[in-house]
Each structure stands twice: as structure tokens, then as C-alpha cells.
Amino acid sequence: SAVISQKPSRDICQRGTSLTIQCQVDSQVTMMFWYRQQPGQSLTLIATANQGSEATYESGFVIDKFPISRPNLTFSTLTVSNMSPEDSSIYLCSVVPTGQGDIQYFGAGTRLSVL
Amino acid sequence: GQQLNQSPQSMFIQEGEDVSMNCTSSSIFNTWLWYKQDPGEGPVLLIALYKAGELTSNGRLTAQFGITRKDSFLNISASIPSDVGIYFCAGQPTGNQFYFGTGTSLTVIP
Numbered sequence: 001s002a003v004i005s006q007k008p009s010r011d012i013c014q015r016g017t018s019l020t021i022q023c024q025v026d027s028q029v030t031m032m033f034w035y036r037q038q039p040g041q042s043l044t045l046i047a048t049a050n051q052g053s054e055a056t057y058e059s060g061f062v063i064d065k066f067p068i069s070r071p072n073l074t075f076s077t078l079t080v081s082n083m084s085p086e087d088s089s090i091y092l093c094s095v096v097p098t099g100q101g102d103i104q105y106f107g108a109g110t111r112l113s114v115l
Numbered sequence: 116g117q118q119l120n121q122s123p124q125s126m127f128i129q130e131g132e133d134v135s136m137n138c139t140s141s142s143i144f145n146t147w148l149w150y151k152q153d154p155g156e157g158p159v160l161l162i163a164l165y166k167a168g169e170l171t172s173n174g175r176l177t178a179q180f181g182i183t184r185k186d187s188f189l190n191i192s193a194s195i196p197s198d199v200g201i202y203f204c205a206g207q208p209t210g211n212q213f214y215f216g217t218g219t220s221l222t223v224i225p
Contacts, residue, residue, distance in 0.1 A: 042216065092157050094157075101211065102145070104148065104213050106157035106158045106159070108155075109156065
């Protein structure tokens with residue numbers, strides 16, 4: 001398994017501002033993903049964070065709105081830019097540990113409220 | 116992206132009862148995963164399945180990889196109050212993409 005630390009656990013932000021969420025893993029992982037989970041809904045994949053290169057975004061998500069960095073094999077950040085109330089959601093980091101290509105583990109999530 | 120159909124959407128059961136839920140897909144999957152999510156937390160992996168027909172248990176939980184490879188089932192026996200939460204299935208066809216079910220909300224009445 002993998003121990004995932006996600007920060008902040010929650011935040012309340014003003015419209016128009018940006019928030020950067022951090023995801024730190026205790027071991028090297030093959031894949032890192034960012035998901036959004038709106039209240040009472042399932043998980044929607046935002047993007048795959050690629051180490052040393054641009055993230056791969058899913059349909060409906062763009063780099064200008066959700067810039068992602070992954071400088072090494074254990075750390076990634078997701079920024080929610082120019083926030084609006086519609087961005088209020090839970091943002092989740094997940095990882096696939098090296099050698100476990102078919103298992104995905106999640107962080108505790110970041111609860112974001114935008115006023 | 117693809118979303119898996121999970122049913123039932125919600126369940127209200129008495130403590131001690133057994134629970135069954137399932138997940139179906141229009142595509143063949145190579146891996147099925149079952150997660151539980153408590154309020155304010157991220158999903159926690161319960162069971163992983165890798166082969167068609169596989170039956171795997173984790174305590175009172177048992178999951179099966181459907182023979183058609185397009186479905187999976189999760190059973191909880193003798194439910195207890197701490198089983199309350201949302202259960203998600205997830206499937207992996209090929210590569211690294213995972214697809215998630217719509218979730219089953221479980222309420223256990225003491």
C-alpha cells in the first residue's frame with residue numbers, strides 16, 4: 001500500500017482566488033491522479049499527473065483552470081484557479097504504487113468551499 | 116469517461132442483515148476494485164479482484180469478479196453500524212485508467 005498525505009484537508013476560499021493542493025506519498029509511485037467528487041456524487045477524473053511533463057487532462061478539464069505539477073515520483077500539486085462557487089467540491093489525490101499497476105489508493109481529500 | 120452502473124443507489128437495512136450490491140459495465144475489465152468512503156474521508160480499498168470468477172473475502176465482506184468480466188458483486192454479511200458509508204466499485208480495462216461506479220449509500224439501523 002501507500003501512505004498519502006494531502007494538504008490542506010479543507011479550505012474556504014473567496015471567489016476569484018486560487019488554491020494549491022499538495023499530495024505527498026511515502027514511497028515512489030508509478031501513477032498519480034487527481035479526482036473531483038461533488039457532494040453526493042461519484043469520482044470524476046481530472047487528470048493524470050505525469051512526472052516531469054505536462055499532465056494528461058480528461059475531457060472537460062483544462063490546464064489553465066487546473067494546473068498540475070509533478071516534480072518527482074512522490075509529490076504532486078493541483079491548483080484550482082480563479083475559483084467560483086461551482087468549484088466547491090472534494091478534491092482527491094490517488095496513486096498507483098510501483099509494481100501494483102492494478103491497485104489505486106486515495107488520500108483523505110481536500111474539502112473546498114468557495115464563497 | 117466511462118461510468119459504471121452500480122446498484123442499488125442506496126440501502127437502509129437492519130443491523131445483522133446481509134447486504135448485496137453490484138456493478139455493471141458495457142466493457143470488459145481486467146481488474147475490479149471495491150472501496151468504502153466514510154464522510155469526510157477518501158475512499159479506502161476493501162477488495163481487489165483480478166480474474167473472472169474470482170471470489171475474495173475480507174472479513175465479513177466478499178466480492179466476486181463476474182464471469183463475463185463486465186460485472187462485479189459485493190456482499191456484506193451480518194452488517195454492523197460501522198458498515199455505514201458509501202461503497203464504490205472501480206474497474207480497470209487496460210492500461211492505467213480506472214472507472215468508478217456511481218456509489219451505493221448504506222445505512223445500518225441499530
